[in-house]
Amino acid sequence: MSDMTKCNGKINGIEGKTPFLIGVAGGTASGKSTVCKRIMEKLGQVDMDNAQRQVVCISQDSFYRDLSKEEIVKAEKGQFNFDHPDAFNEKLMETTLRDILEGRKCEIPVYDYKNHKIRKDDMVTIYPADVVLFEGILVFYFPEIRNLFHMKLFVDTDSDTRLARRVPRDINERGRDLDQVLHQYMNFVKPAFEEFCSPTKKFADVIIPRGADNLVAIDLIVQHIREFLANRQRTEKSTSTKAEPNTSSP
Numbered sequence: 001m002s003d004m005t006k007c008n009g010k011i012n013g014i015e016g017k018t019p020f021l022i023g024v025a026g027g028t029a030s031g032k033s034t035v036c037k038r039i040m041e042k043l044g045q046v047d048m049d050n051a052q053r054q055v056v057c058i059s060q061d062s063f064y065r066d067l068s069k070e071e072i073v074k075a076e077k078g079q080f081n082f083d084h085p086d087a088f089n090e091k092l093m094e095t096t097l098r099d100i101l102e103g104r105k106c107e108i109p110v111y112d113y114k115n116h117k118i119r120k121d122d123m124v125t126i127y128p129a130d131v132v133l134f135e136g137i138l139v140f141y142f143p144e145i146r147n148l149f150h151m152k153l154f155v156d157t158d159s160d161t162r163l164a165r166r167v168p169r170d171i172n173e174r175g176r177d178l179d180q181v182l183h184q185y186m187n188f189v190k191p192a193f194e195e196f197c198s199p200t201k202k203f204a205d206v207i208i209p210r211g212a213d214n215l216v217a218i219d220l221i222v223q224h225i226r227e228f229l230a231n232r233q234r235t236e237k238s239t240s241t242k243a244e245p246n247t248s249s250p
């Protein structure tokens with residue numbers, strides 16, 4: 001199992017601060033990454049104190065485990081279950097998220113859907129951020145990971161809508177043919193959603209019906225995150241002023 005993520009602690013000799021870690025779960029093609037994009041856009045805008053917010057999004061798909069030769073053959077025939085929890089490198093997900101929570105800079109591989117493996121030469125560097133979004137079909141399945149989130153969102157989109165989005169995406173972007181996409185959906189994606197993903201909805205703090213089209217829900221979520229960050233900034237300011245030595249002459 002190649003531990004392809006690399007995290008190191010000191011940025012200019014100091015640990016970064018703990019980011020606000022948000023888990024975004026939901027079925028395949030439910031709009032998870034679009035919800036993340038909307039949240040990043042709204043948070044990334046100039047904030048009250050005019051400080052640019054650092055908001056990053058990480059995909060759980062970057063943590064698909066390495067496949068054996070036999071598994072790759074099955075994957076190429078659409079006979080490998082990528083929707084099962086065992087397809088992910090749980091330990092690596094946990095250690096990487098813990099490093100990110102400690103404010104460490106991390107390098108995370110990009111997943112190659114066409115060749116069913118992570119691109120070892122294509123890493124994304126995640127710098128200490130104010131807000132980190134971690135999106136994927138099973139981000140709430142593993143308790144050790146679920147318990148790391150400050151906020152948990154479940155994107156709840158109808159399964160027929162998700163299938164309608166998934167078919168063209170898999171054909172156009174992931175080089176599949178229609179039969180393979182439908183076979184994979186009926187044999188793996190749909191059963192695994194019902195068995196492993198849908199039951200994790202109960203862990204969500206906010207369930208977002210209709211996904212990224214639900215602008216009211218996204219605004220409420222962004223407002224909550226802004227308040228958290230503003231409160232943290234106030235606390236940091238007040239503690240830092242208290243910490244300053246008393247410079248007034250006796």
Ligand SMILES: [N-]=[N+]=N[C@@H]1[C@H](O)[C@@H](CO)O[C@H]1n1ccc(=O)[nH]c1=O
Nearest residue numbers: 028061082083113116117137184189
């Ligand atoms: N097949 N299938 N389902 C999974 C899952 O629904 C989705 C997770 O984002 O990506 C799909 N997935 C994952 C790895 C891969 O190599 N190919 C692929 O299509």
